[in-house]
Amino acid sequence: MSACRALRRPESRRRTTLLAACTALAALTLTACGSGDNPKSGGQTQFVQGTGGVSVVNDKSARQNAPDLSGKTLEGKELDVAKDYKGKVVVLNVWGSWCSPCRGEAKNLVTVANDYKDKGVQFVGINTRDTDPAPALRFEKEFEVPYPSLYDSGGQLLLRFPKGSLSPQSIPSTVFVDRNGKIAARAIKALTEDELRKTLDPLVAEK
Template sequence: MPDSDRDRSPWHIVWTYVRAYWHWPVLLVMGIYVYQQYMPSIELAAEGRPAPTVAAETLEGDRFRLEDHRGEVVVVNVWATWCPPCRVEMPGFVDLQREFEDAGVQFVGIAVDRGGAEAVRPFVEEKGVNFPQIVDPGLAARHFPGEAVPRTYLIDRQGRIRYEHSGVILKWALDDALERLVREGQ
């Protein structure tokens, strides 16, 4: 077989890419490992400040009122479909909603996409998001202001914001904090 034909074989092309880009998956795994090792555990505020009064229509057309969830632990996540860290943390939130549903924990998302429901609905359906989503950048700006997304807020059973975080939050760290808040209210 002439050299020119061998150079175009599928295996040669694959091997060329593997040799050229092998370091990217290794660096990704190393980065995740380091992040998990050094991300501090969530420190809950002793008292916290009162959560805002929030009432809005969800993506499904239902009415969501934060005060209706007094007596539950509420996780508010301000996010966007165009935000890579938001997309990374969403599957963990879906898992945690399922795991803590019977313990009195309610997640709610506030999407800040300017494209509205048309931009958010396909993502929510594709990822199987199992908690209410509010699509309202103005609501997020008024009640949960901040410069960055994602932003996550933990609200205790008495309606006090006990923790807020800008940036991606990993499932294991949030799991631990939710367990502590659930035990607190028992």
């Protein structure tokens, strides 16, 4: 990768940043387009391992804050998830146009996003490892994706998830954030409509 080769440059600050990005991409590459293994909590987050690779933090006091997820979308618009969707349940889907399971779950995400838009739920994509946004934009057009995607080709946004949290660990991954901006659940595989609804319904019902 060109970013990894750039680590040989003498600028120490740039070297540190690129090393972190390469590490994140390498970790995701190991499970890219796979169903993922059983997640690890890191000893800091109390969560219940659900069936089918969906983990849930039932105790609201044990949930960790979602990181700052802001930047440009695939369309070049500025988006700040915490500010723009404050008070909403947010579904974060990590995907790539090159990923077959991502294509397989796209219609499910689109259907549920449309069904839940009037229930205080906002879907947001995090597009990663697409070095050019054009294929990702074609993907969105093909599947008529109604929600925005942050463009994160280098994996910088994924590095922001706190250690020990239910962070994205594969492509695709889906992270569910409650109305208070806390990480409530995570799936490390492509999701069906039923799995999306079963995970969302309790969060929508929370007060």
